[in-house]
Amino acid sequence: MSYSRVHGDGLRLYIDSMNWMFSRGLPRSTEWTDRNTGAWAWNAAAKDNKYSLIDANPMKAASYNSSLNPTGHMMHEMDFQVIADNPIRHLAIMGHNAVSAQACFRLAHNTSIISAVGAGSTVGTVATQPVSVLNGTVSPASGATLGEDINTVETVWTVSNGLLFTVGELLWVKEDANNEVVKVVSIATNDLTVTRAQQGTIAGEFQTGVIVKRYNVVEPATDGDTIISFSEVSNKRFWAIEVIPSDGAYHGSKDLEVGSYQIGNYHDFAIAPDLNVNHGFIQEGVNTRQTPAGRQITFAHHLSNNDSTDEYSPFRYNDDYFRRMVGKEQWAMTWKGDDDVNVYPSDISAMTSGSLLEDLILKTGINFLPFILCTNNSSTDEGDYMWAILDQASFETLQKSWQWVGWSLKFIQKF
């Protein structure tokens, strides 16, 4: 339990690079594309489309018709149109019901279009896997093991339960020093036909009983919001999010819903904000009027981030929806001073990542785009994350001495 403590130097902002690019003119219609479309479909509501996934509105979820094609991988691709200086190191999946719908997620990048399932380079490596920041397991065990000994050339692998897999999946087996990723080409009961040595790995030998994992995917632990981080990749133009059945098939009746996907960089503050840190709750949904007789009449237009049971602001999911905190949450922080290199690039005409100016101010348009505020980057409590927007129309710094500037930020919950 964190008790909403701002954790020393653990303050982190997860910024959306896709919407940043869209806000600067990159067209969504051509650069955000559904892939592998023959194998899956959307549900019919107007909100059920690719745009709902990137509309910075996680409370409006898009619904896949995952029960219709229970083994099809649903896939979307982002073409950033840039091949350098675009650091990506997190994926957030907000407002999902992936556990109920039995889905997990893979993020991949490439220098060219990623149109096929399992294509592109999955984020992380066998040596350095992505980190599950919140609510998920990276490279989860499939539940199946090898049912036979495998040599370095065999392409038909017998596993203990072939029903747990789908065509196109990347599987990871590890035994001693042997680390290999294979791609499922076809499935005949418990016999998987695979392509060996994928994702830069080398074909190895494995014995019966070795655990088969899903390579570098994240499988959420509960319905809600999930974040993973990974080593920075800054020079890849094409990125793909692939939805994979977590159990060999999606749930037969519960369709997958996703509020928003977010991929982008994150910004760690070099130092903690100064005390005093202001943290509060603003109740904008309540109006009290007074009659001429002095009686007060109070109208509650809303009490919490959403009063319905099935919609919620990211990171504030609660099975007991009536226990969702009321009002809008707000933080006000001041940094009296920090090295100016953490705030400014050396040349403001050539913005560089790592500076607060590029990571936050540039990419959010100050108060235009929301982002994820994390008050403790090692916390796995949802309450230490907040879907937020800057509650200020300007960003000002104060140079207090040579190479030393101070600034203030106000964050307010977005819904």
Added chain:
Amino acid sequence: MITLPTKYEAAASPQQIVADWLLELSYDDTTPGTFYMSAAERTVTNFYDGIVLSWGQIDENLDLANSKATVSDIKITVANKWNNASGLLSDELFGGSKKFINQNVVIRSWLLGCTVTADCLIRFNGRLMSIEHDFETVTFTVEHRQPWDRVKAVSDQVEQTLAGNGNALPAGFVGKMKPTLYGDNTHDLGKPTTAMTARNDSDLMPMVFLGFTTAGDQKWLISDHELEDDPDTFDLWGFDEKLDRFVEVEIGGGGITIVQNSSTGCIISFDPGDVSFKDILYGVGTVSNENNVAPGDWQTDTEAGDTDEDTYAASSIATGDAVGTKAEIDVDFDQNYAPNRTIAGVQYLAKFRLTKGSGLTAGQTHLFFGLNDMSASGYSDGVDHCILYAIVGGGTIETMKLAETMTHNRDVTGSNTESEARVYEIFKKGSYRTDEFIPLYFGGKGLEHCTWTGGTALDANLMHRVFRDLLFKWTGWDATGLDYVEVNGTDWSGSAIDTDRDWLVRWWEDSKTELEDILDQIQFEGCFTWFFDETSSGVEARISYVKDSYSAGDIDATLDGDYLNSVKVKHTPISQVVSKRIANYSRQTLSDGYADQNTLTNTNRGDFNFGADENVVENSLDFLFQSADVDSFLAYYDNIVGEPKLIVTAILEDPSNWNLQRGDIVQFSNMEFDPYGESWTGKYFMITQLQIGSDKFKMTAREVG
């Protein structure tokens, strides 16, 4: 709903939206071109200079109570700065080499992500009507432009070259406009219709006399367009001032010569010596129920001679009545017929019906008209017929005794042998000739098929088709094809408009008239609203009307209360409620009055405390002429304004809803409060007003189901 350009739709999805308008001004000099302006410099193909200081607001209205759609004008203020910094903008706009005044203006909605103008959504088409400026600013007044603006219809004057002798039009016909006629204006010459009963006035269309040809024939212009069918069926009438009523025109001998019948008009000629006139004689005969053989009898026998062809005398012969049972009815006509015409012959006519019992065969029961046995003449059992019985010789009307008898009898007995005879009316026609000039009127059918693209196989006889035809005829506006006009969001051909609005038109006009007034009247009577699509989205115009009922498939959008702002609920203002509506129809040619009247009183008017004379509206209809259609007209507006209905206003904050337009059907969900305590569920609302700004979209919707 508007079909949005692909990139616009993509850009409209997010909640964080960058929106602006783009203003396109056209100019016309030796090299016509366009200028573009916006609130900031835009990376759109074509240069957009950020000089707009103030966008106005576009108000789009749909007045359901009057079936009229309007779009407001707009004022836009820009900095008085020329984008190439060479001087003041005002220097170029009016006094410079380029003429912007009265040129086309287009306003496009631009969202970030639109890279060419085709990606943007056209919100407004207008003309630059006014340019005002001071040193710092220029203000444009842009008028929303409709094809019918300042256009007069029926404005083709009869050319002198059409004169019979090729030289001069006859006195009294110089300067006349060529009449135009739509719908079926025929009047059954075999019997008098109710509308023609008195015949001292009618809805017949005046023809234009072009004079005599060198051969001595009379030459007449009927219409400014081609007429339907064989001109031999033209239904010509004259107005005989001596009789003070309309009389049928019969042209024997060489008949009618078609001088022309084409898209430029219909002209006929005939030898005046071949013309005779026929006058239906009523004089309310004396009806006698006589010579009956009991129990045969005529009931309500006077109906057979009361000049009302819808009421009838009836005779029933029942099972068991004896052979020879008989009922006889005489109608003796008034002999005081107009003395100023010499009658060359008289025709007797009767409208009747004979219904035989199942036990009877032909020839076992009879209805005689004089000596003519109707039951043996092949007239269908149980069906109304109107027949010419006999022609008697000439002489003046004063000297003739006019009487006719109908007899219902039987010559067989037994079970199931009942029969019924009806005599609606017995009347007669007198025929005469005259050398006097009788002005002619046309009672035939108007334009047969629509002339607009995609409509040439459609009869030009329904309100919405005539609307489109008049629009095409007088403005040249034409859609790419039939289905480029949508009806309630559906392609024209797939819509229900031909069945929902199968109301026949009878309309003519022979004087110069504002086209907009005519089109407004058609929309009002036809209970539909026409408006043009501003968007270039593939639909070029739209028709909207309130349907009798709605179902889930009619919903264009369900608006989520989470994304609505400033929601207010009100009801139809009491001043706008029409608790009783009177419709006058069948416009009369000579008096300009209306022959018929239908009324609808709202069944719940007492619940709203309306007095007998309160909130009563009287309308005069120029296009509808059938009583049942007028009743449908009354019912349509009663559904809309007969009682107070819910009206909802709200600001739509979600730009993905900005594709809504007037006439769309919406429902509400997830609302903060219920309207007057009622449920939102199951209620259907039609959008009747949009107030659109560069970054704002406010809606008014009215309960329709």
